[in-house]
Amino acid sequence: EAGVAQSPRYKIIEKRQSVAFWCNPISGHATLYWYQQILGQGPKLLIQFQNNGVVDDSQLPKDRFSAERLKGVDSTLKIQPAKLEDSAVYLCASSSPSGPHGYTFGSGTRLTVV
Amino acid sequence: SQQGEEDPQALSIQEGENATMNCSYKTSINNLQWYRQNSGRGLVHLILIRSNEREKHSGRLRVTLDTSKKSSSLLITASRAADTASYFCATWETSGSRLTFGEGTQLTVNP
Numbered sequence: 001e002a003g004v005a006q007s008p009r010y011k012i013i014e015k016r017q018s019v020a021f022w023c024n025p026i027s028g029h030a031t032l033y034w035y036q037q038i039l040g041q042g043p044k045l046l047i048q049f050q051n052n053g054v055v056d057d058s059q060l061p062k063d064r065f066s067a068e069r070l071k072g073v074d075s076t077l078k079i080q081p082a083k084l085e086d087s088a089v090y091l092c093a094s095s096s097p098s099g100p101h102g103y104t105f106g107s108g109t110r111l112t113v114v
Numbered sequence: 115s116q117q118g119e120e121d122p123q124a125l126s127i128q129e130g131e132n133a134t135m136n137c138s139y140k141t142s143i144n145n146l147q148w149y150r151q152n153s154g155r156g157l158v159h160l161i162l163i164r165s166n167e168r169e170k171h172s173g174r175l176r177v178t179l180d181t182s183k184k185s186s187s188l189l190i191t192a193s194r195a196a197d198t199a200s201y202f203c204a205t206w207e208t209s210g211s212r213l214t215f216g217e218g219t220q221l222t223v224n225p
Contacts, residue, residue, distance in 0.1 A: 004156075033212060042202050042215035043157070055211060091156060102147055102159035103213060110154065 002026065006092050006106035014114055018080035021109045024073070025094030031055075032069055033103065034077050035091040043091055049075060082113045119216050120203060126222040133190040135219040137203030138183075144206045146179055146186050147213065151200045160188075160201075165208075195225045 005024040013019050025032050030051050035043035046065065048055040051072035060067065064083070069075040079086055089110050093103040121136045139146070145164045149157040163170045163179045163186065170177045176189040190197055200220050204213040 031211070035215075040217075042217045045212055045214070048212050050211075089154075093157075102162055103157075104159070105149075105156040107156040 004092055004094055004104050004106035006090075006109055008109055009107065010110050010112075012112045012114060013082055015084055016081040018078065019082055019111060020076050020078045021090050021092075021111075023075045023077070023092030023106060025075075025092070026096075026104055029094035029096050029104075030072070031095045032075050033093045033095075034067055034075070035093065037089045037091055037108070039088070046077070046090075079111075082111075084113050087111055087113045120201070120219045122219060123217070124220045124222070126224065127193060129193060129195055129223055129225050131193055131223075133193050133197070133221055133223070135188045135201055135203075135221070137186045137188070137216055139186075139203075139205045139216075140184065141205070142208040143181070144208050144210075146177075147204045147206070148175075148177060148186075148188050149202045149204060149215075151202065151218070153199075157202065190221075193221075193223045195223050197221060197223045 007022050032049045034046045036046050037043040046060045047057040047067045049069040052069050067077045089108040091108045092106045095103050119138050127133055143165055145162050147162045148160045150160050151157045161172045161177050163177050174191045179186045200218045202215050202218045204215045
């Protein structure tokens with residue numbers, strides 16, 4: 001089974017620029033998550049989708065972050081404008097609808113804001 | 115907000131020794147999971163233990179769960195240099211639909 005695909009793998013931008021990340025979950029996985037992981041810390045949930053609807057975006061800084069999951073398959077996460085403190089690894093994960101169990105994570109996108 | 119807290123933050127051992135990492139959490143959970151992350155990579159699911167289980171094994175991994183103390187431990191036996199990574203516990207709350215991660219333990223296994 002193919003894993004969760006994320007791109008790009010790395011991105012370096014200047015502050016105040018915009019950036020977008022892409023995620024393609026495992027086929028058939030209805031739930032998709034975006035996590036932010038700052039160096040030396042654990043992942044923190046930004047947004048959770050169930051199919052193409054948002055389940056939880058309470059931790060998403062909505063003044064600069066946005067995410068969508070059109071057609072309930074792949075998803076994009078955007079930051080505009082980026083700040084220095086947005087430097088982190090952005091992880092996408094998906095899970096099947098069969099109940100609480102392990103996620104499958106993508107390899108992540110490492111963002112550096114300079 | 116973070117749910118789990120791992121202890122220790124960092125652990126350095128020799129190859130062949132056992133490594134024990136602990137995790138404490140705050141709320142009622144459906145299950146607790148452990149993940150591994152190699153430097154610069156994504157997280158890999160290691161093991162899941164449900165709230166009605168007390169101990170679970172998978173290869174060289176042994177996980178315990180004490181719901182009365184809201185704590186879990188991960189034991190890696192006969193460690194190898196390749197086990198060097200960060201290990202995270204994550205909880206699935208009873209009322210939730212997502213995992214909440216702790217801050218992780220950085221394990222270094224010296225050859």
